[in-house]
Amino acid sequence: MSNVAVVFWSGTGNTEAMADLVAEGVQSAGGKATVIQATEFSVEELDAYDAFAFGCPAMxxxxxxxxxxxxxxxxxxxxxxxxxxxxxxxxxxxxxxxxDLWRERAEAAGIIVSETVIAKDYPDEEASDACRALGAALV
Ligand SMILES: Cc1cc2nc3c(=O)[nH]c(=O)nc-3n(C[C@H](O)[C@H](O)[C@H](O)COP(=O)(O)O)c2cc1C
Structure with a gap:
């Protein structure tokens, strides 16, 4: 079973809601999702997971x-x-x-970013579906 870490930071809950939707997508595709606050995650934990969704709002x-x-x-x-x-x-x-800047930075570091999803404020229906799909695609 694919074990997916959903690692996020959220000040007012919008990105946290997206993280929960990503986890929902992982689970609906048959994977296991663990939702983790950014402060609780570190490089030592990478090997425990098969895939990663990182979430952070524009700040x-x-x-x-x-x-x-x-x-x-x-x-x-x-x-x-x-x-x-x-x-x-x-x-x-x-x-x-x-x-765009985050993705460029990640790709410059050699990371293949499979997908990005952005939501204006709290995720609407379209963004919610996109979050679920992002999660499912990581399984
Ligand atoms: C200090 C601060 C800086 C922000 N900078 C940006 C920004 O550069 N561009 C933008 O589109 N929104 C910006 N925002 C708006 C947040 O990205 C937006 O409110 C987002 O929904 C917050 O997500 P969260 O609820 O997960 O914290 C900023 C908000 C704060 C509080």
Whole structure:
């Protein structure tokens, strides 16, 4: 059975809702999902999972959240090439540039990003379906 880690940071719950939907998609495809706060995840845990969905909203100026999520990402990024990785997160007033930058950064580090999903604020029906599909595709 595919064991998927859904690792996220969320300030006001929108990306957390996306994480739960990703986990729902994993489970509906027959996988096992573990939803983990960014502060609770570290590079030592990578080998326990077959695939990863990382979630972080747009913060700063089109940036990753810098206090908790980004330090975790900095630590795991070098160990992610060769693993199955997808990215998701919520934004509000811009158009999702932070996700483009995050994906570019990940790909420059040698990570193959299978998919990204972004949601404006709380995930609507379309974004919810996309989150579930992202989860299912990781199984
Ligand atoms: C400090 C701060 C910085 C933000 N920066 C951006 C940004 O650069 N671009 C954007 O589209 N939204 C930005 N937002 C809006 C959040 O991405 C948006 O509210 C998102 O839904 C929050 O997700 P969460 O509920 O998972 O924390 C920012 C919000 C905060 C509080």
């Amino acid at each position: 700063g100026a089109e940036e990753l959240e810098s206090e908790e999520f980004e330090p975790m990402w900095d630590a795991v990024e070098p160990a992610l090439p060769g693993r199955k990785v997808a990215l998701f997160g919520s934004y509000d007033w811009a158009e999702g540039e932070w996700m």
